[in-house]
Amino acid sequence: MSDLNAPIYIVSLNSNYLIQEDQIIANQTNDIVLIAPNCEFDSSFIGWLASLLETISAEKHSRIIVAAPNQYETIPSDWIVVPTQTEAEDMIEMDRIERDLGF
Numbered sequence: 001m002s003d004l005n006a007p008i009y010i011v012s013l014n015s016n017y018l019i020q021e022d023q024i025i026a027n028q029t030n031d032i033v034l035i036a037p038n039c040e041f042d043s044s045f046i047g048w049l050a051s052l053l054e055t056i057s058a059e060k061h062s063r064i065i066v067a068a069p070n071q072y073e074t075i076p077s078d079w080i081v082v083p084t085q086t087e088a089e090d091m092i093e094m095d096r097i098e099r100d101l102g103f
Helices: 017-026 043-055 069-074 085-101
Strands: 008-012 031-035 063-066
Touching: 008 017, 008 085, 017 043, 031 085, 063 085
Parallel strands: 008 031, 031 063
Antiparallel strands: none
């Protein structure tokens, strides 16, 4: 059974995202919310984030990105993206319940 009360690792991405990569990788055994509404989703940032998400992928953990709705068109469609941190945390709670129930 999963730990429904485990901490959620929340990180606000900014222009120094390379510095944050080590912290994110160190916490990859947690559910992670990446807050990025102020980031420019250009090819460099998307490439870095895609590589990072691949590095920290885990079946039993959620990876959710918080971005502004006007950024959605530049974000890959297979990423889980929501407009607020609250929605990200709600999605993680639902994912945890589904994992706990074996879905």
